[in-house]
Amino acid sequence: MAPNDSAETTGKATGTVVGRRKAARYIVPVAVAGVAAATIGLVPALADSGDPELPKISAQELIEKIAASDEQQLSGTLKISTDLGIPSLGGLASSFAPGGAGTDGGGSAAPEDKLMELASGTHTLRVAADGPDKQRLSILGGAAEYSLIHNKGEVWAYDSKSGEAYHATTGAEKQKQKQHKAPAGVPTTPKEFAEQALAAAGDTTSVTVDGTSRVAGRDAYQLLIKPKQSGSTVASVRVAVDAANGVPLKFTLSANGGGKAVVDAGFTKVDFSRPDASSFSFTPPKGAKVTEADDLKDAAEQQGGEGKAPEGLAELGGMKGLEGLDGLDGSKGLNVIGDGWTSIAQIKAPGGSGLPTGGSQGSGDMPAEAQGFLDALGDKVTGKFGSGTVFKTRLVNALLTDDGTVYVGAVTKDALVQAANGAK
Template sequence: MAQTRKASRYIVPVAVAGVAAATIGLVPALAASGDPDLPEITAQQLIEKIAASDTQTLSGTFRISTDLGLPLEGLTSGLGGLAGGTGGAGGSASVDPSERLTQLVSGSHTLRVAADGPERQKLTLLDGSDEYSLIHNGDDVWAYDSKSKEVFHEKAPAGADATGAHEGPKGKELPGTPKQLADEVLKAAGDTTSITVDGTAKVAGRDAYQLVIKPKQSGSTVESVKIAVDAANGTPLKFTLSSVEGGKPVVDAGFTKVDFSKPAASDFTFKAPEGAKVTEGGAEKAAGEKGDPFGGQLPEGLEDAFGGFGPGLDSGKGGVNVIGEGWTTIAKIDTGAPVPGTDEAPKEFQGLLDSFGDKVTGPFGSGTLFKTKIVNALLTDDGKVYVGAVTKDALVDAANAGK
């Protein structure tokens, strides 16, 4: 128990990676060449076209390429050393989709996807000759790992898609498609946002308009969001998120092949192979809670963003406060637990701090800054966390103002 409590005091920096993953989301990448000659359209008309899109059937292939600017391999090793859990050195990846699909936050991946309305979706992650498939068919969600021959099964909540079984969103969209990303960005757009149409593109052989979204505010780490929208049916085909740091896009996600006709019913049929190990979702969840060295929950509304880590984060005196608005919004979390000296930290965590934490000081005192290309977080030595898609200076200014 003492070791468990000690480990919990060092989990906030690990949570930063979870924030980055949630902010970016789990998404699809790629585009074809050639700019089609299409009728002119205003940004307002294109947004209305996206809103009116009612695509419920499709199949195809997409690629996701993600570059958070974060040493995720070292992070994974650190987590494995602290938790002794799956995915670390010597461990095996979980077949649970809520854990397995987090690998999409790093590197490039190819996926196949199919959808037939709100009741049937299938996503297959390709890794060489191995495949990991996630299937939602009516009341059931199945996941199958061809490498380990393991099967995960869980009952789907009413109205949930394949992702909804684990994250709770309602709707007909595929997990992490450009449409989901576009909807979230457009929903958040307001006076702080510039939205324009910037030419056309060919994506997966389809004619598309390019919608460009940029922050008007200074201090955001987001340079732009570009959404390629199908000119015929308004379905977003490609999503590109770029950072003010430049270089590769943080997320470059889009279809390489897409067909909007109805997939065969057999595409969503799954039967566990003979001899496969089948794990029921409820049983795995209970086992995970029993063996979790961190336990506990985050403040309400941030559990998903932080990946479910960190006892003590829900026991803060001040809870969560939102500072600012629009693209420069910062979440302030008072953990209620001062950060101990790093000489007390487990060696795995010490390496983690050294790999992507920078010491900063100011009128607020001192703390450690954890950086990605989009989401940054400042952990002060007195136990406060400032996190957002904002620059280092914006976080330090918020901490200084909070004193």
């Protein structure tokens, strides 16, 4: 059918809605120097053919419908994939995670180890929720399955492939809250992605209603979010919103460079009735190796503790969520250049030096695997600022100058160089 009449929201209207919601973070750190970041992507949901005839609705009304949605019970299946244009993160991620490869303890079923894998490749997820105290997320992989279960203050994770389990109770859960949510708050549903995108909407953003669709057998409106500014790597965000209850069913983030979507999140099956109570019960199988959250905390402290991003980094690029960039603990501060979708964070890296090197056969300052990853992403650039290296994904790009300054945002390489030139 023809698209609904479109209407742009104002910054004021959007701010009112977003103020009621805590935006989900979605950026995952991928480089030890803290100069590159990646996002998770989800492949398109299997939608029914034919666009439904629905009552017309304005963009502001549809945003308010999302904000007012309070569906706390659901179960369903998601299809997940990533196309960031970067090498696979799986091996690199496990190299630096507590309890992962490169530590004395070996791998574990801790969420920060497993959920990082969603940053690349194709995945199928099953989800279930019954209010704020009961959730379950399962990642399916052939005959194996990884499950993360939260039930009234107790968290269990189990990897059937390795036979390893992770456990945290109320006290430990508070200490390890970051890990339970996945690295840097990785979202796992279209709603979390949609709230993130709406948090960015304002005077620099066009928000319109662009027709209808069928997703997972349900009627939906299409909300289209587009930056008004040039220089952003984001072309558009499209959210399919359930016409009945306002729950986002599908989320698609497209890059300005064209090609398949960078992020495409969608339900292939969804049910808003209460899941069976057994979905949130777990007892580790006999013989499973169980790691307690406190054990991982102790291991992380022995390795020097976890990094902390400078305050304000989440405001970058019109899309909050670049928190967690490693290596910036103790930085001299953060300066945000520009606003909206073309915001660029300027960060003084600790020590005032550029990239560490891997040396011959990985004998330098960083593991050979990490060095190869950075080399695959990097382009050498020069300008009034001097020289440096731009690390590229299809969404987030970062410039690390040879004097140790980082410029990072969801912007083009030219925008980063211009920002560095102007900052001198």
